[in-house]
Amino acid sequence: MQAPGPDQLLEMYAAMLRVRLFEERARELYAGGRIPGFIHLSVGQEAVAVGVCAALRRDDYLLSTHRGHGHLIAKGGSLRSLMAELYGKATGCCRGKGGSMHIADASVGYLGANGVLTAGCVLAPGVGLSIQMRKTDQVVVAVFGDGAANRGPFHEGVNLAALWRAPAVFVCENNRWASTTAQAVSTAGGSIAGRAAGYGIPGVTVDGNDVLAVFEACTQAVARARRGEGPSLVEARTIRWLGHYEGDPQLYRGKDEVAEGRSRDPVAHLRQILEERTLLDAADAERVEAAVRDEIDDAVAFAEASPLPDARSAFEDLFAHYPWRD
Amino acid sequence: MATVEYAAALNLALREEMRRDPRVYVIGEDIVLGVPFGVTKGLAEEFGPERVLNAPISEAAIVGSALGAAMTGLRPVVDMHFADFVTCAMDEVANQIAKSRYMFGGQVDCPLVLRMPYGIGKSAGGHHSNSVEGWFINIPGLKVCIPSTPRDARGLLKTAIRDPDPVMVFEHRGLYRAVGEVPEEEELIPLGSADVKRAGSDVTVIATARMVHAALEAAELLAREGISAEVVDPRSLVPLDREALAGSVAKTHRVVIAEEGPMRGSAGAWLAWVVTEECFDDLDAPIARVAGPNVPIPFSPPLEAACTPDSEAVAAACRRVLK
Ligand SMILES: Cc1ncc(C[n+]2csc(CCOP(=O)(O)OP(=O)(O)O)c2C)c(N)n1
Ligand SMILES: [Mg+2]
Numbered sequence: 001m002q003a004p005g006p007d008q009l010l011e012m013y014a015a016m017l018r019v020r021l022f023e024e025r026a027r028e029l030y031a032g033g034r035i036p037g038f039i040h041l042s043v044g045q046e047a048v049a050v051g052v053c054a055a056l057r058r059d060d061y062l063l064s065t066h067r068g069h070g071h072l073i074a075k076g077g078s079l080r081s082l083m084a085e086l087y088g089k090a091t092g093c094c095r096g097k098g099g100s101m102h103i104a105d106a107s108v109g110y111l112g113a114n115g116v117l118t119a120g121c122v123l124a125p126g127v128g129l130s131i132q133m134r135k136t137d138q139v140v141v142a143v144f145g146d147g148a149a150n151r152g153p154f155h156e157g158v159n160l161a162a163l164w165r166a167p168a169v170f171v172c173e174n175n176r177w178a179s180t181t182a183q184a185v186s187t188a189g190g191s192i193a194g195r196a197a198g199y200g201i202p203g204v205t206v207d208g209n210d211v212l213a214v215f216e217a218c219t220q221a222v223a224r225a226r227r228g229e230g231p232s233l234v235e236a237r238t239i240r241w242l243g244h245y246e247g248d249p250q251l252y253r254g255k256d257e258v259a260e261g262r263s264r265d266p267v268a269h270l271r272q273i274l275e276e277r278t279l280l281d282a283a284d285a286e287r288v289e290a291a292v293r294d295e296i297d298d299a300v301a302f303a304e305a306s307p308l309p310d311a312r313s314a315f316e317d318l319f320a321h322y323p324w325r326d
Numbered sequence: 327m328a329t330v331e332y333a334a335a336l337n338l339a340l341r342e343e344m345r346r347d348p349r350v351y352v353i354g355e356d357i358v359l360g361v362p363f364g365v366t367k368g369l370a371e372e373f374g375p376e377r378v379l380n381a382p383i384s385e386a387a388i389v390g391s392a393l394g395a396a397m398t399g400l401r402p403v404v405d406m407h408f409a410d411f412v413t414c415a416m417d418e419v420a421n422q423i424a425k426s427r428y429m430f431g432g433q434v435d436c437p438l439v440l441r442m443p444y445g446i447g448k449s450a451g452g453h454h455s456n457s458v459e460g461w462f463i464n465i466p467g468l469k470v471c472i473p474s475t476p477r478d479a480r481g482l483l484k485t486a487i488r489d490p491d492p493v494m495v496f497e498h499r500g501l502y503r504a505v506g507e508v509p510e511e512e513e514l515i516p517l518g519s520a521d522v523k524r525a526g527s528d529v530t531v532i533a534t535a536r537m538v539h540a541a542l543e544a545a546e547l548l549a550r551e552g553i554s555a556e557v558v559d560p561r562s563l564v565p566l567d568r569e570a571l572a573g574s575v576a577k578t579h580r581v582v583i584a585e586e587g588p589m590r591g592s593a594g595a596w597l598a599w600v601v602t603e604e605c606f607d608d609l610d611a612p613i614a615r616v617a618g619p620n621v622p623i624p625f626s627p628p629l630e631a632a633c634t635p636d637s638e639a640v641a642a643a644c645r646r647v648l649k
Contacts, residue, residue: 088627092626096626097625097626102451116411116414118383147382150384151383151385152384152386152414178382180358180359180361181356181380181382185380308626309626312632314624314629315619318621
């Protein structure tokens, strides 16, 4: 495998920062009442989103989760239409019908966040079948949480993808918790990656706070998929810094875990690598950050200025073919 | 009488039944801390982890294991977390739970309860907002109740737990913080007993759960216009208190049926048929229905509002049948 070059590393850094700062901004906006509904943020988990997506092309597919803003950003989706969707505006990527938990951006192969856990795992073999039948060399990645891994569709999806040698990568974003429930008390055997053996596919566990480790594992899995050798399973172990959802009192865990997460900050980690390789100095870092902040300001301004959807649009988009009669 | 929230009334029912019957246990995701609605809060402290089972995210196994336990002598109460996720255990509900007793020729009882937090509100989006009670009345073998007040919630849940058959309890998530009076003493409310929530003489509004409250608001509005609306809450859809519905219609001769879920193929559609069957000669106007439109629930507040039937819609329907 070729190690990422300087440009790619710098791109990854900008992407990590984009996710981090977007999520922090979303948090403020939510607290300020600008964003309706519920939001699940991925602060602390940026290395998974960015490591996975850096191994993908724009035309590859990604099936995401309820904690999906970072995945969409890392896949190259528009911050404007993402932010507008969180606001419930007509200009949002789903015209306000989806919201945080249901963002989707087909233009970058992002086939949806999902309000139903593990749903993507059974869609993945079908996307893989489509890739095979259309004879493209695309790849599909299904991301799911440690909690989601305990639903049946995980097993059905991995088995079918393995049987079909589908060009799929299953990525478990293991942040130790499923809402209030620790992975340790909900998952027999402990390892998600270890399940790969049962399906005869490669399974690896990586440090999900190390973007290069995630990138390397995913690059290998993606290359294998593109070669037509079938799916792989990657378990990325990471730490969620914030609550399960915004507003979560987090009665189920102590502060040390978040402290541990912060001490292994994935963004700072990559920055340190870049500095060590003299690819980035303080002035560069400031420039990158300022540019990302501008992008986010622009997205917020766009969302703020956009109109709410007309109530009538609630009755559009249900079917491709109209008029429909009830 | 004590004034308590709907969620607390359900919690009380669970405590009372767990104290009374050691076979009763509760199972679901994040129920030890009572997330997200607080209904199961504190149960683990009183009854211990053996009877308050925090399950992995494995809906099929949560619901399926409940049936296994019920067929062999226990009385599980499943917390579905959000009713929407019953789809992840649909075979267990529709084929296994609903049919086992019947297909075994009556050899086993399946005494289990599925608590179904459901309904629209707060921009929860298309996967956390659905009113799915209508799906289950179409499955023979399931009893379905749908309480609108804390008192009904407690009394019906207790009855459901003691029932020898599978009972689904639909709890509207917009009602969990609603307060109402609950008797200090034990109270069991039988399945199949409707309740007149407001007496009236001009029009009968048959409404369930959150729509009972919308109907009561509508009745206030209508009273100012000189229209007297009677609000009847069936409280359970299976079994159904046909006599109570017919009794009200015999008095008012006009009917509005209000529910939150989509219009097509719904509980309200079934109720409309029952009223037609029972009361055709009493009706002075076609039955009017208030329900959600036949679309998934959208996220954005103005879109969600456009899909949320409210008191205005109920009042308008009443005026229509009285024209
Ligand atoms: C099928 C299903 N069951 C339950 C839920 C409710 N729920 C939403 S997120 C969540 C925890 C998910 O944990 P995990 O998969 O580890 O993802 P994380 O939140 O940690 O990113 C639960 C139980 C759901 N959305 N879908
Ligand atoms: Mg998790």
